[in-house]
Each structure stands twice: as structure tokens, then as C-alpha cells.
Amino acid sequence: MTNTAIADPQTSADGASVGAARSRTFARRARNGGISLLWALAGVGLVIVMWELVKALGNVIPLPLNTSDMTMPHVWTMFAAMGEPEVRGSENTVLDAVIAATFRSLLLAFGGFLIGVAVGLLLAVIMQRFLFAERGLLPFVIASQTVPLIALAPLIVGIGNQIEIGPIKWTTTYSVMFIAAYLAFFPLSVGALRGLQAPTPTSLELMRSYAATPNQTVRKLRFPSSIPYIVPALKVSAAASVVGTVVAEISTGVRGGIGRLLIEYARQITSQPAKVYVAVFGAIALGLVVAALVTALDVYLTRNLPKEKSA
Amino acid sequence: MSTATTEHAVHADGIWKIFNEGQPNEVTALQDVHLTVESGEFISLIGPSGCGKSTLLRVIADLTDATKGDMRVAGHTPHEAREQQLYGMAFQQAALFDWRTVRRNVELPLELQGWDKAKRKARALELLDMVQLADFAEHRPWELSGGMQQRVAIARSLAVDPTILLMDEPFGALDEMTRERMQNELLRIRKETGKSIVFVTHSIPEAVYLSDRVVVMSPRPGRITDIVDVPLGGDRDEDTREADAFFDAVTAVREALRGRVGGSDARAKVGEV
Numbered sequence: 001m002t003n004t005a006i007a008d009p010q011t012s013a014d015g016a017s018v019g020a021a022r023s024r025t026f027a028r029r030a031r032n033g034g035i036s037l038l039w040a041l042a043g044v045g046l047v048i049v050m051w052e053l054v055k056a057l058g059n060v061i062p063l064p065l066n067t068s069d070m071t072m073p074h075v076w077t078m079f080a081a082m083g084e085p086e087v088r089g090s091e092n093t094v095l096d097a098v099i100a101a102t103f104r105s106l107l108l109a110f111g112g113f114l115i116g117v118a119v120g121l122l123l124a125v126i127m128q129r130f131l132f133a134e135r136g137l138l139p140f141v142i143a144s145q146t147v148p149l150i151a152l153a154p155l156i157v158g159i160g161n162q163i164e165i166g167p168i169k170w171t172t173t174y175s176v177m178f179i180a181a182y183l184a185f186f187p188l189s190v191g192a193l194r195g196l197q198a199p200t201p202t203s204l205e206l207m208r209s210y211a212a213t214p215n216q217t218v219r220k221l222r223f224p225s226s227i228p229y230i231v232p233a234l235k236v237s238a239a240a241s242v243v244g245t246v247v248a249e250i251s252t253g254v255r256g257g258i259g260r261l262l263i264e265y266a267r268q269i270t271s272q273p274a275k276v277y278v279a280v281f282g283a284i285a286l287g288l289v290v291a292a293l294v295t296a297l298d299v300y301l302t303r304n305l306p307k308e309k310s311a
Numbered sequence: 312m313s314t315a316t317t318e319h320a321v322h323a324d325g326i327w328k329i330f331n332e333g334q335p336n337e338v339t340a341l342q343d344v345h346l347t348v349e350s351g352e353f354i355s356l357i358g359p360s361g362c363g364k365s366t367l368l369r370v371i372a373d374l375t376d377a378t379k380g381d382m383r384v385a386g387h388t389p390h391e392a393r394e395q396q397l398y399g400m401a402f403q404q405a406a407l408f409d410w411r412t413v414r415r416n417v418e419l420p421l422e423l424q425g426w427d428k429a430k431r432k433a434r435a436l437e438l439l440d441m442v443q444l445a446d447f448a449e450h451r452p453w454e455l456s457g458g459m460q461q462r463v464a465i466a467r468s469l470a471v472d473p474t475i476l477l478m479d480e481p482f483g484a485l486d487e488m489t490r491e492r493m494q495n496e497l498l499r500i501r502k503e504t505g506k507s508i509v510f511v512t513h514s515i516p517e518a519v520y521l522s523d524r525v526v527v528m529s530p531r532p533g534r535i536t537d538i539v540d541v542p543l544g545g546d547r548d549e550d551t552r553e554a555d556a557f558f559d560a561v562t563a564v565r566e567a568l569r570g571r572v573g574g575s576d577a578r579a580k581v582g583e584v
Contacts, residue, residue: 200404200406202402202403202404202406203406203408205374205400205402206400206402206406207423208373208374208393209372209374209393209398209399209400210396210419210420210423210424211393211394211395211396211423212423216423220408220419220422220423221408224408224410227410304409304410304411304451305409305410306409306451306453
């Protein structure tokens with residue numbers, strides 16, 4: 001349908017055949033996508049069945065884990081908990097609160113991801129361009145990831161809170177984003193550096209024979225060549241930014257996000273054991289949304305590459 | 312010192328290239344190379360691995376520096392020639408960029424020179440027409456066969472309309488049938504464009520079929536041992552490959568590669584038999 005529009009209007013019969021091939025590819029992808037979705041739903045169903053089976057089994061024979069409703073509420077209890085008021089007398093349901101918190105964490109994770117990607121790419125370009133920068137920076141880049149996040153979070157909050165530039169006042173929210181970015185930049189800078197160094201000697205000599213400037217070589221050759229390396233790095237970075245956000249929310253005590261909500265609901269486990277699972281679903285949804293966004297980015301970035309290369 | 316004028320496509324005067332000079336692993340890749348390629352001439356460099364034929368091409372292209380000697384490319388230093396895009400280059404690997412369409416691959420050198428979009432598109436289509444790939448302009452390189460990819464690479468090397476083409480075993484990775492077709496294509500393109508061509512190859516028949524002169528090189532140290540004239544004229548076609556004069560020239564090059572002096576002797580001998 002709309003796929004024929006991809007083909008350049010001025011191309012002849014061959015252009016049309018390319019368009020047809022692409023729409024076939026699209027149809028195949030859509031079908032594969034549908035099958036994948038079915039498998040994913042089957043997987044979720046399997047987990048639910050297993051959960052209830054283990055609970056039922058626990059009532060009959062003693063198992064080495066506590067299957068009581070206190071620790072393993074029924075799946076339907078969890079769904080019911082979604083509709084309950086968040087606090088007594090409140091109009092907001094637990095689900096409302098979880099969705100709002102998930103959305104807020106998503107924004108923070110996304111912000112951290114963007115900053116991390118920008119910093120990671122910049123570092124990679126600098127390290128590729130100047131050997132001394134690679135020698136000097138790479139050890140620090142690697143060392144940065146060996147510092148435990150738990151140690152880092154209070155430090156960032158402490159230093160950050162003293163920052164005040166005119167009307168802009170650093171808040172703990174920025175600290176959360178910073179920590180997410182701190183985790184996200186690393187896989188990207190290392191992956192992009194490898195990608196920027198990936199072009200074959202022949203391609204580089206070709207650019208030299210064209211008297212291309214170093215900037216042109218980066219833009220026209222090195223950067224496009226690095227896409228197959230950047231895409232998997234983006235996936236790792238995105239996951240890191242989600243984990244970073246949730247952990248940072250917990251360790252900095254910032255309110256409103258899913259990390260904080262998880263802690264709050266976990267404390268209420270004795271009175272409302274199903275509630276914390278709703279927050280867990282929120283955290284899972286957060287991860288899935290980010291994964292879906294990155295997959296969409298993957299499809300977009302590798303649309304022009306042969307499929308075996310866009311691993 | 313050099314008397315080279317712009318009439319000479321390439322003028323090499325006492326070129327030396329020594330790798331790792333003064334170290335135990337010192338290698339003399341080129342020893343005192345003198346060579347003049349006339350404007351419009353087709354020259355092949357042939358010889359076993361390590362004879363310095365690719366190194367010589369790379370010195371011409373300013374991809375590496377000569378240790379000693381004076382090199383002129385269309386009357387300029389190799390550096391100037393490269394900066395002014397006086398030569399186009401094709402390698403054994405087509406080195407097309409997967410993320411660009413065939414047309415935009417041909418446009419690449421023009422893009423780097425800052426041509427505007429409409430002009431470079433028109434130029435690329437014109438060149439793709441010349442290499443008979445106009446129908447594949449909007450395809451991706453990886454959808455094309457090896458021979459087609461190499462034709463795109465040749466079109467790309469002609470994009471800026473350089474006076475000289477430098478080709479480093481461009482057909483080395485192709486099968487024999489494709490290779491012979493590509494040779495005919497190259498001769499046709501040469502006739503249409505009048506380019507001077509320096510062509511590096513391992514294949515004796517290829518060198519003879521394409522060239523006006525075959526430069527025979529020898530390793531350790533890399534040097535020119537003989538230059539064989541190929542008196543086959545300007546109009547060559549499939550019949551040429553079966554002509555006596557072709558076989559005579561092939562024999563002459565082969566003898567020269569074996570290190571026997573005097574290609575003309577060999578030719579005379581073949582004539583007697």
C-alpha cells in the first residue's frame with residue numbers, strides 16, 4: 001500500500017520491483033511481528049499458570065517457599081488491587097498511581113538516556129579522532145563504571161544540591177537523570193568507538209583519495225559504518241538508563257517515580273500484599289516501553305543495511 | 312629538475328620507497344623507478360607479489376610518500392593532484408557504502424567537493440548510464456553482483472572527471488567471464504573518455520589486452536625490469552584475444568617476468584614456431 005511510495009518516483013520498472021520487494025519484506029516483518037506477539041502473550045499466560053500451579057501445589061505438599069496469599073497473592077487479587085484506592089478515601093486507584101509513577105520514571109529514564117547517548121557519542125568521536133584522548137580517556141570511562149551506584153548517588157545529590165545557576169536550581173530529579181545518564185553513556189561510548197574504527201582500510205583510503213576532510217570522513221563514512229555497533233549499544237544503554245532511574249529514585253529518595261513507589265508499597269506488604277506486585281508490573285512496563293522504543297529506533301537506523309549486517 | 316609537463320599523466324623520476332628504513336626489517340619496496348605515462352595512455356603494472364606495483368600506484372595517488380625521488384601527476388605533486396582531484400581511484404574491493412543507493416555512491420566524491428544536489432544527481436545518472444547500470448540507480452549496492460558493484464566503483468572514480476584513473480587490481484576478485492566483460496567495458500569507457508589509466512594486475516592476458524605498454528616489475532628490491540610495448544592498436548575486441556599479435560605480446564610479457572631480457576627475441580621465437 002503505502003510502501004510503493006518508498007520507491008523513488010523517477011525510477012523505472014526496477015524501482016517498482018524494489019518497491020514490491022520492500023512491501024513483501026514489510027508484509028513478512030508484520031507477519032513475523034504478529035507471531036512474536038502471540039508467543040509473548042503465550043509466555044505471559046504460561047507464567048500466570050505456573051504461578052497459580054505453584055500456589056495450588058503449596059496447599060497440598062510442603063514446598064521450600066512460602067506460597068501463602070501474604071507472599072504470593074493470586075493473580076486475580078493483583079488485578080483487583082489495581083482498582084483499589086491508593087490510600088483510604090482517595091479517588092486515585094493504585095493503578096492510577098502506578099501509571100503516573102511509571103510515566104514519570106519513563107521521562108527521567110528517557111532524559112538520562114538522551115544525555116547519556118549524547119555524551120557517549122561525543123566521547124567516542126573524540127577518542128576516535130585523537131589517539132591521546134583514547135589512551136587518556138578510555139581508562140576513566142571504564143573506571144567510571146566500577147564505582148558502586150549506591151556510593152555515587154548521595155555524592156551526586158550532595159554536590160548537585162549546591163548548584164544554582166541563576167533561575168536554574170538543581171533538584172534531586174536532575175540527580176536521578178544524571179545517574180541514569182551516567183550508566184547509559186558507557187555502553188554507547190565503547191560501542192560507538194568500536195564502530196567508528198570499523199571502516200575497512202580501503203574505504204578510508206577511498207576517502208583520502210577524494211581529499212575528504214577528517215570531519216567529512218566521520219560524517220560520511222565512520223558514523224554510518226558504526227550503526228551496526230551503535231544499535232546493540234543503544235539497547236544496553238536504554239536498559240541501563242531504566243535500571244539507573246529506578247535505583248537512583250530509591251537511593252536518593254526522590255518521590256513520584258516507580259522506584260519510590262516500589263519501596264512504599266513493599267512496606268505495606270503485610271496489609272496489602274498484592275499492591276507491590278502492581279508496582280512491579282509498572283516497572284516491567286517501563287522496561288518494555290523503553291525496549292520497544294529502542295527496537296523502533298533499530299528498525300529505522302538499519303533500514304538501508306543488508307539484514308545480515310544489522311545484527 | 313623534472314622536465315615533466317602537464318602532457319605527462321604520470322612522471323616518476325628516481326622514485327624510492329623504503330619501509331622501516333635503518334631497521335633490521337628494512338624493505339626496499341621501490342628502487343629507483345623511472346616511468347612516464349603519456350596523456351591518454353593505458354599502462355599496466357604487472358609482477359609477482361611484493362614487486363612494488365601497488366606501492367608505486369599508492370605513491371602516485373598520495374596514499375603513501377616516496378622516500379626519495381620526484382613524482383609528478385598531471386604536472387603536479389601527488390599531494391596537489393589528490394587535493395585537486397586530478398585522479399580517480401578504483402580498488403580490488405568495490406568499497407561501496409551499503410547505506411547509500413548506487414546513485415548516491417557515485418555522488419559521494421561530488422558531495423565531498425560541495426556540488427549541489429541536482430547537478431551531482433544528473434552527473435551520477437550520466438555515469439551510471441555509461442557503465443550500463445542506469446536501471447539500478449536506486450538499488451542498494453548489496454543487491455548487485457560483484458561485477459556490477461565494480462562497475463559502480465568505476466563510475467564513482469570517474470565522477471569528478473579526473474584526467475587519470477588509478478586502478479589497483481579492480482577485477483581481481485571477479486570470475487573469468489565477468490572479468491573479460493569488464494575489460495571490454497573498461498576499453499570502451501577509456502575510448503569514450505580519453506582518460507590516462509594506470510592499472511595494476513596479476514594477470515598477463517589482462518595486462519596485454521588492456522594496455523598500450525606493460526610495465527614489468529620484480530621483487531626484492533621492487534623495481535621495473537622491463538617495459539613491453541603492446542602493438543595491438545586502439546580497436547580491440549574479443550577477436551583480439553585470439554590474434555597472434557596478442558599471444559606474441561603475452562609471451563613477451565611472460566618472458567620478461569621470468570627475467571629474460573629482450574621481449575623482442577621472445578616474440579621472434581614465437582613467430583618462427
